[in-house]
Amino acid sequence: MTRTIREQLDPIFRPQSVAVIGASNNSDRWGYGIMSSVLEWSQFRGHVYPIHPKDELVFGLKAYKSVTDVPGPVDLAVIVVNAGQAVDVFRDCVKKGVGGAVIITAGFAEAGPEGAKRQEELVRLSEESGIRFVGPNCNGVWTSAVRLNLTFWSLPKPGPITFISQSGTMGDYLFEVSQAKGYGFAKMVSSGNQASVDVCDYLEYLADDDDTKVVVLYMEGVNDGRRFLEVARKVTAKKPVLAYKVGRTEAGARAAATHTASLTGSTQLFDAACRQAGIQICDHMLEMFDFAEALAHQPLPRGNRIGIASGGGGFCVVSAEACAKMGLEVPVLKKEAQREVLEHVREFSPSPLNPLDLIARKTHIDYAAAIEILAKQDYIDGLIIMPPYGRFHRSSSLETMKGLVESCSMIADIPQKYGKPVLAFAMREYKGTGTYEILKRGEIPFFEAPETCARVMKVLCSYGQYRREHEERQTHEAKR
């Protein structure tokens, strides 16, 4: 009986024991880096077995000459030997009956005919044994399920985003940047040549992975376009998928071909498949994680009508313009709502049409109250706001300080209370403030540019629309 994709990939993403084949005490070797990732940049609590032909101890752990010598079961084998030995080592893994493998080693299909032959042999062994592997020619995996990190650099923060990257360095770099922004990851896979497990397999697995709330893809090519469309549809019916796909230019396509031996294929058809599958295409690598962060934490808007509020006019202007450019509406508040807002601002306040320039709010609480008026209108689907002041100052009255806390808490409750997304605009230094922490109780994402807020909102709207239409069709079909 063929095993389900979950049974095939769980040993890779939820191992209780890991063997590092090619583990090394020599800091010039890749096997040293992997060992330090597993032991120092992970919080992995399972068994770790270094495999080394001569050394008795690696990183102070008892080493084995071959994976077949390991006394207990091995769920995951990480292979970092050189390309010439990789096939033999994988054969040992098959003999041992490991659960799955990550083959870091390079020198396969991306490196000419001899490498391609080695890759074919790996695939043959894998298909015969049913042991799936990540890579080869990859940079490893992070999985929050067992806090295991095979990539370098740092201990990733667990969270809802899963990033599948056909490039290892891209993965590392973006991982790093997203860490700097505080985004958390369920999984990260540097998928390399995708000889055994390809993007379609990962998608199929992730559709039912509860740790993953959003999937982010960096793709250089897709082998089976029709399967991609089919599995992507399964995932987007439950959770959002974002994709950056190279090959939009001749130069990019050429680079991808030599990088992971990918045929980039037709961009227009890829875009068409993404449209049909509800995948959000991104053309900015870093922003893709901003989209993911918002999709992971905020409710989906039911339409594209946006309310904007700020303690100052410039932000209102830029945000409104950015929204309009993205095809989002910024509807004028109805008279009654305007009257309500006016109760919270001083007499010299600008007209509260939407955007709301709340420079002249009476108190901090009035600021939040005016924003809540925007949120409760049935013709507003999402909010972009400037948060209340960040800092407390000792010269303020205690009453004012309490008001600021209360104000932030009111705003933090909006997404849950009204089922509408709230995105905030603030400079980086705001993240050090106490009020930021209060807003984060509502998981409100922060971005440094109003334009980013608008682009993020656009993605929320467009995935929201896909989900609504998809669900309507499902109910329609169910009725028939």
Add this chain to the structure above:
Amino acid sequence: MTYTLSEHESKQLLAAAGIPIPEERLVSSSEEAVKAAGALGYPVVLKLCGRGIAHKTERDLVRLDVSDADQVRRDTADLLARRLPEESEAGVLVQAMVSGRRELIAGLMRDPQFGPCVMFGLGGVFAEVVHDVAFAVAPLAPHDAKELIQALQHHKILGAFRGEPEADLEKLAHILEALGRIGEARSDVLSIDLNPLILSGAEPVIVDALVELEGDPT
């Protein structure tokens, strides 16, 4: 090997898949052409029609807006005289002249990664400059066809403007869905080219069609 059906055969294949094709007659002499033109109503279009005949305009094998019997007789004789030796089987296709200010293109192609895909775009004189085409992977559910139409950058051209009515989007979608169905059902159909697909008022009318097939022409 691959070969191209004649325009007339191409349209018959499309019609069999439920795509509406305007009435036309294939004739082999001037007198038959006059009779056909009389039945279809003037003005008519005359085209040399046979297997493998593509690039009709470039070869000057199309006569537009032919408005009386004498002209039909002369043009038919002229077209038949333009047959190449290997085109001795070719006849003349007589069609009612379709006019409309908006020209579109649609088609089917096969991609090594995505399989049969439907194409839809703007046609006519500006098509090369604007280059506005979009694709969808077959099969197309009704909403896929509608989204494919909306995916054109300049889809507003299909709306009402300057006295032109809004295009019949249901009919357009129906054509696109049918193209996808052909792609799914017939693996021997390598490509289909509907060019142009003219909007005659609101109505999309297939004026020319070419189907490329895999296999032996006999």
